[in-house]
Amino acid sequence: MTINEKNTDGTLFLKDVTVKIENRLKEIREDLSEGQKEIENMHEYYWDNYTEMDQYGYEEYDNRQALLQQTNANTEKLKLKHRFEKMLDAPFFGRVDFAFEGEEESEPFYIGIGNFAEKTGMTPLIYDWRAPVSSLFYDYDKGEASYEAPAGEIRGEITSKWQYKIRGGKMVYAFESDTKIDDEILRQELGSSGDVKLKNIVRTIQKEQNAIIRNTKDRILVIQGAAGSGKTSIALHRIAYLLYHDRENLKSSNVLILSPNSVFADYISHILPELGEENIQEMSFDIYAYHELKGAVPDCEDRYDHLERIMKFPDSGEKERFRLKQSEDFVGMTEGFLATLEDRLIDFKEVSFRGAKLTEEDLIRLFYFKFQETPLLKRMDAVMEYFVDAYETLKGRDISDEDRELLQGKFDSMYVSKDLYEIYGWLLEDYGFDPLPDVPYERRKLQYEDVFPMLYLKYRLTGRNSRKNIKHLVIDEMQDYSFLQYTILKSLFECRMTILGDYAQTLDTKQHDVLKFLPKILGRDIRTVILKKSYRNTYEIARYAGKISGITDLDLLERHGKPVEEETFSSADALLDAVSENLNLGEDGYETGAVLTLTEEEAYDVYRLLKNRGTEASYVDRDSSAFKRGLTVTTFYLAKGLEFDQVFMIQPEKDNPLASQAAYICATRALQELYVYGVENGGNSDENK
Numbered sequence: 190m191t192i193n194e195k196n197t198d199g200t201l202f203l204k205d206v207t208v209k210i211e212n213r214l215k216e217i218r219e220d221l222s223e224g225q226k227e228i229e230n231m232h233e234y235y236w237d238n239y240t241e242m243d244q245y246g247y248e249e250y251d252n253r254q255a256l257l258q259q260t261n262a263n264t265e266k267l268k269l270k271h272r273f274e275k276m277l278d279a280p281f282f283g284r285v286d287f288a289f290e291g292e293e294e295s296e297p298f299y300i301g302i303g304n305f306a307e308k309t310g311m312t313p314l315i316y317d318w319r320a321p322v323s324s325l326f327y328d329y330d331k332g333e334a335s336y337e338a339p340a341g342e343i344r345g346e347i348t349s350k351w352q353y354k355i356r357g358g359k360m361v362y363a364f365e366s367d368t369k370i371d372d373e374i375l376r377q378e379l380g381s382s383g384d385v386k387l388k389n390i391v392r393t394i395q396k397e398q399n400a401i402i403r404n405t406k407d408r409i410l411v412i413q414g415a416a417g418s419g420k421t422s423i424a425l426h427r428i429a430y431l432l433y434h435d436r437e438n439l440k441s442s443n444v445l446i447l448s449p450n451s452v453f454a455d456y457i458s459h460i461l462p463e464l465g466e467e468n469i470q471e472m473s474f475d476i477y478a479y480h481e482l483k484g485a486v487p488d489c490e491d492r493y494d495h496l497e498r499i500m501k502f503p504d505s506g507e508k509e510r511f512r513l514k515q516s517e518d519f520v521g522m523t524e525g526f527l528a529t530l531e532d533r534l535i536d537f538k539e540v541s542f543r544g545a546k547l548t549e550e551d552l553i554r555l556f557y558f559k560f561q562e563t564p565l566l567k568r569m570d571a572v573m574e575y576f577v578d579a580y581e582t583l584k585g586r587d588i589s590d591e592d593r594e595l596l597q598g599k600f601d602s603m604y605v606s607k608d609l610y611e612i613y614g615w616l617l618e619d620y621g622f623d624p625l626p627d628v629p630y631e632r633r634k635l636q637y638e639d640v641f642p643m644l645y646l647k648y649r650l651t652g653r654n655s656r657k658n659i660k661h662l663v664i665d666e667m668q669d670y671s672f673l674q675y676t677i678l679k680s681l682f683e684c685r686m687t688i689l690g691d692y693a694q695t696l697d698t699k700q701h702d703v704l705k706f707l708p709k710i711l712g713r714d715i716r717t718v719i720l721k722k723s724y725r726n727t728y729e730i731a732r733y734a735g736k737i738s739g740i741t742d743l744d745l746l747e748r749h750g751k752p753v754e755e756e757t758f759s760s761a762d763a764l765l766d767a768v769s770e771n772l773n774l775g776e777d778g779y780e781t782g783a784v785l786t787l788t789e790e791e792a793y794d795v796y797r798l799l800k801n802r803g804t805e806a807s808y809v810d811r812d813s814s815a816f817k818r819g820l821t822v823t824t825f826y827l828a829k830g831l832e833f834d835q836v837f838m839i840q841p842e843k844d845n846p847l848a849s850q851a852a853y854i855c856a857t858r859a860l861q862e863l864y865v866y867g868v869e870n871g872g873n874s875d876e877n878k
């Protein structure tokens with residue numbers, strides 16, 4: 190029986206292909222050890238013959254090149270080795286039998302996590318899920334179908350479709366299905382615990398998700414998707430797809446993901462390696478901003494300080510001020526301020542230097558006309574360079590470092606201030622905001638509401654270096670970025686973008702209208718895709734979450750589970766008893782659970798009380814950087830983007846402006862079970878005292 194024989198249940202092919210993968214692995218291991226020896230020999234030759242190499246260094250150059258080539262070849266082999274080792278565990282997960290238009294016989298195409306051929310250059314026995322032909326598997330039922338190949342559209346007919354589950358090299362199940370990815374398999378994938386972190390979904394990518402992953406046309410793709418619709422998963426699979434198809438131009442170091450915090454970064458960190466790609470850089474925009482502002486302020490508050498404050502002091506006016514300072518109106522105010530700043534910032538004084546001179550009139554001409562386009566805080570440097578050039582040409586020699594320093598002092602002294610902190614303070618005062626505290630540099634701490642406005646002002650005053658090495662930017666949780674932040678991002682990144690989020694999961698009391706203002710900032714070449722099908726939660730949890738958010742038009746996967754349990758207890762003690770009773774983690778239970786609160790203080794209290802009772806838990810705060818198996822205690826805002834098998838959501842005792850947002854975010858974090866617990870007013874625990 191040949192491995193191409195049709196209508197098998199895949200077991201024979203599995204046997205055959207496993208042997209072939211093993212053989213290939215053996216060859217690769219031998220090549221690798223040969224290659225390693227080769228490198229060692231080259232090193233030895235180099236050291237033995239170093240002194241005798243030709244004086245121009247040609248031989249040395251050749252040696253280095255050969256060494257580099259061999260190292261690169263070894264790295265490529267190592268990657269292949271990793272891929273094939275992974276494939277030995279589960280070589281393929283799908284198969285389409287496709288009869289090309291005009292042909293009677295159909296050909297089987299097995300689909301797996303990567304390509305596999307017996308030898309480099311031979312027709313693959315297994316196709317990478319990202320190969321053009323593999324889209325047949327995700328996009329079509331049995332019947333007429335087509336796919337986009339580099340040479341154009343290929344038409345034909347799918348005569349049969351199979352889905353497999355292979356673990357440890359053994360076939361767990363195989364079944365033929367007429368339809369796209371069968372819902373039953375999807376339910377099984379979602380219902381099965383095992384992975385703690387976000388998993389790859391290559392086995393069950395849905396058609397609408399596949400269209401996003403394989404979209405290469407749109408420069409800026411915006412995905413608005415309901416909680417649990419797979420946005421983060423899709424964005425990462427899309428990067429894997431783009432890296433595979435554009436290897437020449439796009440390397441993993443050219444892709445950057447803006448992620449909300451380090452725990453989230455850890456949570457998603459293994460998907461790309463699992464898909465055979467290197468991990469991509471990750472950055473929090475807040476941390477980037479703090480670095481950029483270091484010259485003006487040694488310390489900045491973070492977003493979580495701001496959130497905690499608006500929960501504690503809802504009527505302080507902070508929410509409204511924050512919103513205004515991140516808005517389009519504030520960008521307008523800053524521009525208005527900049528228009529009058531030139532006159533206010535500079536006090537022109539004639540410059541004389543060793544017989545040469547720049548009169549006030551000269552300075553004004555250069556400053557306002559010749560260097561008009563140079564950012565204000567850099568403009569005097571440009572005028573100085575102009576003067577230095579003219580002086581050096583006249584004298585026929587360069588000026589000394591001491592003289593340059595002297596001149597720099599003279600030109601700098603024309604600025605009334607070069608301190609961004611002070612200048613930003615003027616802007617606030619001009620528009621009637623409270624001024625910044627007048628303290629020396631070491632004692633400055635910027636409130637979160639001022640971080641991005643100050644960064645915007647900085648870039649307008651000094652210019653910015655756009656990040657040209659980044660060719661694709663991924664922005665997750667798009668609803669948490671403001672008009673002002675997108676304006677700054679646009680000036681920093683001129684590249685393709687995948688922007689994803691869910692306006693219902695905002696961390697504000699009011700939803701930002703991101704989808705409306707994005708085209709204003711990023712231009713017209715934006716394509717927005719809306720995802721309404723939610724996969725994460727059981728039907729019961731999704732319905733419950735829908736009631737909180739008022740979102741009723743969701744398409745829910747019929748995966749049923751335990752009803753949501755809502756209960757109010759007479760004391761914190763009784764509440765924690767209920768948590769302990771229902772917690773079902775460990776060998777025979779689930780992998781992950783979370784107790785989620787609104788504020789940091791509440792989270793820490795619960796964590797402490799649980800610990801006192803001997804319940805193992807990890808406390809995740811803003812400085813945490815790892816997502817762990819077991820029970821996690823944290824706030825709703827740090828749990829955003831994550832998921833847990835069991836969620837215990839603790840309702841606040843006092844009114845809280847973010848209560849409804851928090852409830853929606855907490856509820857949608859639960860994969861299998863959701864408990865909504867509260868304590869009656871006045872309920873108090875002895876342990877709590």
Ligand SMILES: Nc1ncnc2c1ncn2[C@@H]1O[C@H](COP(=O)(O)OP(=O)(O)OP(=O)(O)O)[C@@H](O)[C@H]1O
Nearest residue numbers: 390393394395416417418419420421422724725830
């Ligand atoms: N096609 C799919 N097959 C299997 N699982 C899927 C699929 N799509 C999504 N999922 C699962 O649904 C869950 C939610 O996915 P993901 O976290 O990517 O969604 P999200 O839209 O980013 O969620 P949120 O906005 O709520 O954080 C994950 O467990 C993911 O593995």
